[in-house]
Amino acid sequence: MMEDLSLHILDIVENAVAADATRITVTINENERRNLLTVRISDNGRGMSKKDARRALDPFFTTKGKRTGLGLPLLAQAAEHCGGGAVLTTVPNQGTKVAARFRYRHIDRPPLTAMVATITALVFGHPEIDFRYGHRVNGLVFRFASREFLGDPRSTPCLCPSIFRAAKKNLQTGLKKIGRT
Amino acid sequence: MTVKKRTPEVKQKKLTIQDLAKIRDKAKATMTIRDGEGRGRVTVHMGTCGIAAGAREIMNALLDQLSKSKVKDVIVTTSGCAGFCRREPMATVEIKGHPPVKYVDLTPAKIRQIVKKHVLGGHLVVEYALAIGSETTY
Numbered sequence: 001m002m003e004d005l006s007l008h009i010l011d012i013v014e015n016a017v018a019a020d021a022t023r024i025t026v027t028i029n030e031n032e033r034r035n036l037l038t039v040r041i042s043d044n045g046r047g048m049s050k051k052d053a054r055r056a057l058d059p060f061f062t063t064k065g066k067r068t069g070l071g072l073p074l075l076a077q078a079a080e081h082c083g084g085g086a087v088l089t090t091v092p093n094q095g096t097k098v099a100a101r102f103r104y105r106h107i108d109r110p111p112l113t114a115m116v117a118t119i120t121a122l123v124f125g126h127p128e129i130d131f132r133y134g135h136r137v138n139g140l141v142f143r144f145a146s147r148e149f150l151g152d153p154r155s156t157p158c159l160c161p162s163i164f165r166a167a168k169k170n171l172q173t174g175l176k177k178i179g180r181t
Numbered sequence: 182m183t184v185k186k187r188t189p190e191v192k193q194k195k196l197t198i199q200d201l202a203k204i205r206d207k208a209k210a211t212m213t214i215r216d217g218e219g220r221g222r223v224t225v226h227m228g229t230c231g232i233a234a235g236a237r238e239i240m241n242a243l244l245d246q247l248s249k250s251k252v253k254d255v256i257v258t259t260s261g262c263a264g265f266c267r268r269e270p271m272a273t274v275e276i277k278g279h280p281p282v283k284y285v286d287l288t289p290a291k292i293r294q295i296v297k298k299h300v301l302g303g304h305l306v307v308e309y310a311l312a313i314g315s316e317t318t319y
Contacts, residue, residue: 007232014227018261066264071229114237123239125259148201158270161248162204166196 002074005039005111011071012041012098014123019045023130032139035104042097048090056088075100082106116171124164137180142174219254221276226269228262234269242289246296255300268311274299285311
């Protein structure tokens, strides 16, 4: 089982990568006043057919030639346990959106924790993809775009130590300023 | 006249475009990987099973160790479930001219050692290896 929401997010974004997305957006909205935490992940990958989409939340459905496909069902289960739920919207050849809602103060709501580790793992594991990450905490906003650090994907994206450190620092200070570490 | 209420955007000292361009140019000058001149590739398995077992920390330790060692010609990427969830976290190391090696039951300390010994030194770390070979990556 996933210990925290940032791991669920990593898992769902890896799905988007596997669906040949070139642009992936992660949006987190924490609203204590409305007692609501929303996670949205959208991509421009190949999407799913209606038939596949209907079964995507079934843990024993997968398109990858194995027996289980647990990523989405685990996220949906976590959200449902917290008085929320997950919604999947997908259009073939256009992309997929996953939105999960949690009651913010629900006793079972997993903590978000290590978003910096999730984003750095994604950005530097797939430097060719345009990642955008927006995080709002009670009105305060932090935005991150991988392109600002890696530039045009056609011009040799790389694991350059200075870029890696700059991106990590940017995430750390940005999240700290909105009250998240 | 109504004043449009704007969401307060967190202010932070941003790198300017010029700074970034400078970093990028510097990087490009010494960069060769994606042009096929690289020394190899490390694939971290990031299926649901891998992630639940700690693949994210493996990935970050790998990136950190590579950048500490100032290695720039190694491609880092991820793959899905390799069908051997019990031995996750796993990673596959492919060095040019050598067969791919799959490492299992990883910890951040183990992957750092693998970077030092295998990726940089060219000596496979037998204790952590499962087998020689590779599954399809995406």
